[in-house]
Amino acid sequence: MFELLQRNWHILISQPAPPPKATSDNDVVRFGLLGAAKIAPIALITPARQHPNVIVHAVAARDRGKAAAFAKKYGIGVVHGSYQELLDDPAIDAVYIPLPNGLHFEWALRSLAAGKHVLLEKPSANNAVEAELLFRSPLLLSPPAPILLEAFHYRFQPSWRLFLALLDQPTIQHASVTMTVPALAIPKDDIRFEFALGGGALMDLTYTMDVLRGVYGCEPTECTGCTVRQFPGGDERIDVAYTGSWRFPNGGTGATHGDLQLGLLETLKDPWPTVTVVHRPVAVDGDGSEETRRTRTVKLVNFVWGAIYHRIDIQDEFTIVHKRGDGTEEVVKKRWTKKETRKAHTLREAGIDRHSEKYWMTYKYQLDEFIYRIRTQRGLEETGIGGTGVWVDAEDSIAQARMIDMAYTKAGLPLRPTSTYRPV
Numbered sequence: 001m002f003e004l005l006q007r008n009w010h011i012l013i014s015q016p017a018p019p020p021k022a023t024s025d026n027d028v029v030r031f032g033l034l035g036a037a038k039i040a041p042i043a044l045i046t047p048a049r050q051h052p053n054v055i056v057h058a059v060a061a062r063d064r065g066k067a068a069a070f071a072k073k074y075g076i077g078v079v080h081g082s083y084q085e086l087l088d089d090p091a092i093d094a095v096y097i098p099l100p101n102g103l104h105f106e107w108a109l110r111s112l113a114a115g116k117h118v119l120l121e122k123p124s125a126n127n128a129v130e131a132e133l134l135f136r137s138p139l140l141l142s143p144p145a146p147i148l149l150e151a152f153h154y155r156f157q158p159s160w161r162l163f164l165a166l167l168d169q170p171t172i173q174h175a176s177v178t179m180t181v182p183a184l185a186i187p188k189d190d191i192r193f194e195f196a197l198g199g200g201a202l203m204d205l206t207y208t209m210d211v212l213r214g215v216y217g218c219e220p221t222e223c224t225g226c227t228v229r230q231f232p233g234g235d236e237r238i239d240v241a242y243t244g245s246w247r248f249p250n251g252g253t254g255a256t257h258g259d260l261q262l263g264l265l266e267t268l269k270d271p272w273p274t275v276t277v278v279h280r281p282v283a284v285d286g287d288g289s290e291e292t293r294r295t296r297t298v299k300l301v302n303f304v305w306g307a308i309y310h311r312i313d314i315q316d317e318f319t320i321v322h323k324r325g326d327g328t329e330e331v332v333k334k335r336w337t338k339k340e341t342r343k344a345h346t347l348r349e350a351g352i353d354r355h356s357e358k359y360w361m362t363y364k365y366q367l368d369e370f371i372y373r374i375r376t377q378r379g380l381e382e383t384g385i386g387g388t389g390v391w392v393d394a395e396d397s398i399a400q401a402r403m404i405d406m407a408y409t410k411a412g413l414p415l416r417p418t419s420t421y422r423p424v
């Protein structure tokens with residue numbers, strides 16, 4: 001309990017003193033922020049403070065006054081009155097794009113064309129056509145091409161990595177994932193409910209599908225069902241909640257559920273994004289006549305913000321079966337269940353031999369890997385920050401966009417519109 005309070009104190013109230021910043025220009029990555037978005041402080045500004053080689057140099061908003069107020073609040077030195085003005089700033093090495101989903105494609109391409117590395121909010125694009133055009137852009141081909149990363153921050157944290165290590169992918173039988181947000185957290189005029197801006201619950205709570213892809217370690221073969229809920233009398237194309245079912249190449253199945261407008265009491269009953277994975281029985285011991293079988297269920301409570309709180313429940317059901325004659329007839333001789341709960345608040349607790357702090361958020365791990373790639377490209381020496389091997393590569397992001405498209409198609413809703421923007 002003390003540890004939980006201490007972690008959350010550091011996360012929410014008082015961060016320990018940040019490390020001193022590097023002084024040589026080549027040792028620093030200067031970020032520009034496209035849009036004074038709500039998510040930017042937690043996703044970029046705090047992790048940048050925690051990194052010795054990152055400076056948030058500038059912010060741009062559609063309205064210069066808004067950008068100036070944001071810059072003042074967060075101690076950002078330079079203000080730009082438009083996104084393009086920021087991209088034209090030669091002092092900037094990398095941009096963070098937390099714009100509405102429908103603008104990700106255009107501004108990521110514009111940023112790459114300006115030679116900036118891009119940390120791009122999820123979902124990377126409005127649909128798979130956009131994702132293919134973006135991630136296979138010629139702008140990413142000629143070395144030293146800019147680095148482009150879809151910000152699936154949860155994948156970088158220790159709890160997710162330990163959870164994956166506890167799975168046996170080929171023998172997974174079923175995985176179910178839920179993520180819900182209370183209605184009062186998102187106003188009805190939010191970008192999440194604007195079709196033209198790439199709104200919809202399948203887009204915003206794209207995590208549930210990404211989690212299934214991560215759990216199975218491959219792409220679904222089919223979306224076997226998808227139902228959605230809309231605002232009564234609202235835009236029919238906007239899903240505020242969804243329930244999907246999936247099939248994977250090993251014959252296993254998946255279930256995804258997301259809701260952006262859940263009642264508060266309902267949310268409180270089950271507040272955390274959760275994934276539960278059930279395996280087929282596998283033989284773990286035995287000889288010709290007797291076999292010990294294990295059926296494993298692994299549940300990760302809070303797969304998104306593990307630093308705040310998470311729990312991994314592992315339940316192994318064992319049976320010893322006696323095989324008779326030709327092996328067709330089996331007698332269960334013994335059954336027992338072993339339960340264990342695990343947590344990983346540091347990389348070492350996840351079996352990764354690197355320093356980390358218990359209060360580090362997903363966004364910090366993500367930024368560390370992003371900067372690690374930039375530093376590698378610059379030929380700089382390792383600092384021990386990042387480089388743990390987790391990444392979201394181009395084909396991964398394209399496959400994720402395809403999965404969202406599959407769900408919309410199954411639900412009978414149109415795909416989010418494809419931008420007409422093309423780089424000159």
Ligand SMILES: NC(=O)C1=CN([C@@H]2O[C@H](COP(=O)(O)OP(=O)(O)OC[C@H]3O[C@@H](n4cnc5c(N)ncnc54)[C@H](OP(=O)(O)O)[C@@H]3O)[C@@H](O)[C@H]2O)C=CC1
Pocket residue numbers: 034035036037038039040043060061062063066097098099100101103121122123151153191197204
């Ligand atoms: N990784 C994570 O944990 C999270 C990721 N996200 C993602 O980040 C992105 C932004 O989400 P969030 O911060 O909640 O959203 P906000 O509405 O706070 O921010 C969106 C920004 O987009 C800019 N913008 C540009 N054009 C428009 C337009 N036509 N209408 C509205 N805004 C516009 C605004 O910038 P300006 O300042 O120029 O006015 C605004 O600051 C989304 O892609 C979302 O999926 C969101 C929350 C959590």
Ligand SMILES: O=C1OC[C@@H](O)[C@H](O)[C@H]1O
Pocket residue numbers: 181204205304
């Ligand atoms: O992490 C998140 O939680 C709530 C969502 O609305 C948001 O966009 C998402 O990224």
